[in-house]
Amino acid sequence: MKFLLTPAVVVLAVFAAALGALFRWSLLEFIPGSLRPGGLTLANFRSVLAPQYLDTVWETVLLSAATTLLTLVLSYPVAYALARTPSRRARSALLVLTLAPFFTGAIVRTYAWVLVLGNAVVTWPLPMLFTERGVLVGLVHFSMPSMILVLAAALSHIDPAYERAAASLGARPARVFWRVTLPLSMPGIVSGGLIVFAWTLSAFATPELLGGGKVKMIANVVKDLGLDSFNWPGAAAFAMVALALTLALLAGLGRLTAGRAA
Amino acid sequence: MRARVLTGTLVALLIVPLLASAASAQNALVVSIWGGNWKDTVEKVVAKPFTAKTGIPVEFEVGGTIDRLAKARVAKGSPLVDLNFTTTHVARLYISDGLYEKLDMAKIPNSKEIAREAFRSEYHLGSWAYVYTVVYRPDLVKEEIAKWADLWNPALKGKIAMPDFDPSHIITIAALMEGGNEVNWQKGEGKLKQLKSSIAAFYSTDAQSQDLMKTGQAPVQVMLSVNAYHLQEQGIRVKVVQPRDYPGIVGIDTMAVMAGTKKADAALQFINLALSKEIQSELVKALRAGPVNTGASVPQSLAGQPGIFVTPAQWKERGYIMNDEVRAKNLPAWREWFTANIVKK
Numbered sequence: 001m002k003f004l005l006t007p008a009v010v011v012l013a014v015f016a017a018a019l020g021a022l023f024r025w026s027l028l029e030f031i032p033g034s035l036r037p038g039g040l041t042l043a044n045f046r047s048v049l050a051p052q053y054l055d056t057v058w059e060t061v062l063l064s065a066a067t068t069l070l071t072l073v074l075s076y077p078v079a080y081a082l083a084r085t086p087s088r089r090a091r092s093a094l095l096v097l098t099l100a101p102f103f104t105g106a107i108v109r110t111y112a113w114v115l116v117l118g119n120a121v122v123t124w125p126l127p128m129l130f131t132e133r134g135v136l137v138g139l140v141h142f143s144m145p146s147m148i149l150v151l152a153a154a155l156s157h158i159d160p161a162y163e164r165a166a167a168s169l170g171a172r173p174a175r176v177f178w179r180v181t182l183p184l185s186m187p188g189i190v191s192g193g194l195i196v197f198a199w200t201l202s203a204f205a206t207p208e209l210l211g212g213g214k215v216k217m218i219a220n221v222v223k224d225l226g227l228d229s230f231n232w233p234g235a236a237a238f239a240m241v242a243l244a245l246t247l248a249l250l251a252g253l254g255r256l257t258a259g260r261a262a
Numbered sequence: 263m264r265a266r267v268l269t270g271t272l273v274a275l276l277i278v279p280l281l282a283s284a285a286s287a288q289n290a291l292v293v294s295i296w297g298g299n300w301k302d303t304v305e306k307v308v309a310k311p312f313t314a315k316t317g318i319p320v321e322f323e324v325g326g327t328i329d330r331l332a333k334a335r336v337a338k339g340s341p342l343v344d345l346n347f348t349t350t351h352v353a354r355l356y357i358s359d360g361l362y363e364k365l366d367m368a369k370i371p372n373s374k375e376i377a378r379e380a381f382r383s384e385y386h387l388g389s390w391a392y393v394y395t396v397v398y399r400p401d402l403v404k405e406e407i408a409k410w411a412d413l414w415n416p417a418l419k420g421k422i423a424m425p426d427f428d429p430s431h432i433i434t435i436a437a438l439m440e441g442g443n444e445v446n447w448q449k450g451e452g453k454l455k456q457l458k459s460s461i462a463a464f465y466s467t468d469a470q471s472q473d474l475m476k477t478g479q480a481p482v483q484v485m486l487s488v489n490a491y492h493l494q495e496q497g498i499r500v501k502v503v504q505p506r507d508y509p510g511i512v513g514i515d516t517m518a519v520m521a522g523t524k525k526a527d528a529a530l531q532f533i534n535l536a537l538s539k540e541i542q543s544e545l546v547k548a549l550r551a552g553p554v555n556t557g558a559s560v561p562q563s564l565a566g567q568p569g570i571f572v573t574p575a576q577w578k579e580r581g582y583i584m585n586d587e588v589r590a591k592n593l594p595a596w597r598e599w600f601t602a603n604i605v606k607k
Contacts, residue, residue: 032594033354033590052601209470212462224426230355
């Protein structure tokens with residue numbers, strides 16, 4: 001396996017170099033009206049720790065947590081059906097329906113949501129488009145296929161004999177679910193949750209299109225700083241702060257759920 | 263034997279076009295521009311006659327404003343493109359980084375025919391103009407909009423959209439209304455805050471702006487005149503307002519020669535041709551943007567419309583041109599203020 005070491009080191013070196021370049025840019029002074037950065041400074045970090053940027057980080061974390069929870073709740077029954085339906089045809093149909101969104105592309109799907117959430121198809125009692133609610137709907141829809149597949153894989157590894165044993169000992173279906181199925185599917189819940197949470201933290205297209213500029217997540221602000229304000233050092237600093245926060249959050253969540261997933 | 267002949271033919275068929283295309287790329291003038299209608303129009307209206315006249319093929323490198331700027335910066339000294347189209351204030355960033363070559367005006371005789379306002383610097387010249395103004399759908403908005411101040415009408419609450427990538431137009435208008443301008447823009451802060459509740463959405467791209475208008479989600483917009491005319495062509499009934507109180511904010515797209523290019527002469531010839539009366543007249547028809555050559559002819563349907571300036575007086579009276587350098591320098595601060603005070607809940 002030693003022959004794999006060299007390419008692995010090369011790939012990691014490229015990643016490290018890119019991250020290093022980002023870090024270097026975050027330490028260079030931004031000069032408005034010029035592309036040339038100035039000398040070394042920590043001012044970019046002070047700027048991106050201003051309340052308006054920290055609010056964005058907080059809102060991103062909240063939206064990501066809400067997306068993860070809602071995706072889990074909505075995906076679980078579908079994953080259960082996918083794992084346990086005896087009919088092969090029904091399973092295939094469920095699988096096709098689950099995977100179909102993958103084949104349409106994120107932008108097409110999100111544009112479809114622009115029409116649906118914008119009262120063109122349905123009249124909503126509350127404004128949906130260009131609100132956090134609308135962005136949440138888009139993010140959940142985007143995340144569900146992956147969550148369903150991860151949960152279905154976990155559920156299919158549970159031996160139904162455990163559930164039958166619990167039922168034969170007098171447990172009602174709800175109790176069987178809460179005491180047997182749910183705990184045994186915890187590895188899938190944790191894996192799916194971490195995947196959805198991590199990529200929602202870096203979501204861009206969904207908040208960009210469904211947020212109408214009013215709902216901004218971390219990636220949108222990085223783009224705003226870098227591409228609209230030409231503030232590349234500021235964008236690099238915000239990206240570094242966001243990366244550190246994301247890693248810290250994921251590490252914390254990983255530690256919190258390590259025991260449960262085992 | 264037959265197999266060898268077949269293989270030889272196949273190899274020749276594959277290699278010859280590759281070699282031909284490589285040779286063409288070496289001789290071609292490479293023009294950097296936005297995609298879609300911009301590239302298609304310049305290709306059809308300027309590049310084809312240019313090739314017919316000079317024999318020099320033209321290739322295009324398309325992309326967004328900032329993508330192309332980033333690429334140019336990376337390739338500084340040995341540019342991947344020879345000629346660049348971009349907005350006048352972004353051109354200031356190219357100039358500040360030494361990415362543009364000083365223009366040899368002797369080789370651009372048609373530059374003598376362009377409006378004074380289109381002569382942006384000794385590095386870049388205007389190619390066409392337009393305005394950011396108020397555009398709305400009369401079928402969805404009952405109140406008549408005739409001036410910038412009408413945007414503050416409470417009846418328009420939740421109906422307006424404007425760009426968030428560049429709020430300089432509305433910031434300058436608010437400042438003008440309060441007796442300031444783009445330099446002391448802070449004068450308009452209070453006025454602009456009053457507009458916050460009327461804004462339904464902010465758009466990041468021209469496509470988003472047009473979608474918001476088509477679907478009626480934001481039937482009143484601070485919009486590029488060119489995009490408004492494009493919507494009209496598509497059958498969307500939008501009214502492009504010639505504001506009675508303050509002029510529209512002029513945008514000028516510009517052409518420049520990349521520093522270090524080996525095809526500077528060809529690039530200058532291209533610019534010269536693009537500025538000629540004939541080509542300018544065609545550009546007006548195709549883009550529905552204003553000509554920079556004051557002798558260009560304008561179709562009757564466009565004459566006098568917002569963003570179409572044909573006389574020096576019209577340039578002066580019907581459009582407000584921001585100082586490029588001030589705009590390039592202030593844009594980050596404007597965006598930060600705008601995001602914190604207008605975009606954020």
